[in-house]
Amino acid sequence: MVTWAPKQQSTIHNHATWGIVAMIGGQEKNTLWQRCPSEQQPDKIQLTEERVLQPGDIMAFMPGAIHCVEPVGDEMTVSFNLYGVTDYSQRYQFDPLTQTAKKF
Numbered sequence: 001m002v003t004w005a006p007k008q009q010s011t012i013h014n015h016a017t018w019g020i021v022a023m024i025g026g027q028e029k030n031t032l033w034q035r036c037p038s039e040q041q042p043d044k045i046q047l048t049e050e051r052v053l054q055p056g057d058i059m060a061f062m063p064g065a066i067h068c069v070e071p072v073g074d075e076m077t078v079s080f081n082l083y084g085v086t087d088y089s090q091r092y093q094f095d096p097l098t099q100t101a102k103k104f
């Protein structure tokens with residue numbers, strides 16, 4: 001079970017495994033990113049989608065998914081999260097301003 005308090009925000013990160021998130025309470029914005037590496041910026045990412053999960057919504061992630069999470073509004077969020085086995089050699093957090101990544 002995962003909870004987020006209002007005004008909290010996760011880093012931009014991947015999980016290096018599959019995952020399923022089922023919203024139970026509150027609203028959670030998932031901002032999704034994808035890698036778009038260049039020769040000069042091998043860890044470059046770009047925003048692809050923003051999705052607000054409502055109670056009852058279920059979202060699945062593939063191992064290559066990159067996201068950040070924040071509650072919407074003044075209500076705490078509660079979700080059930082299920083992940084596969086994380087490959088920690090491939091788990092990163094990303095900085096879109098510097099277009100860099102570091103182990104997470």
Ligand SMILES: [Fe+2]
Nearest residue numbers: 013014015067
């Ligand atoms: Fe996550």
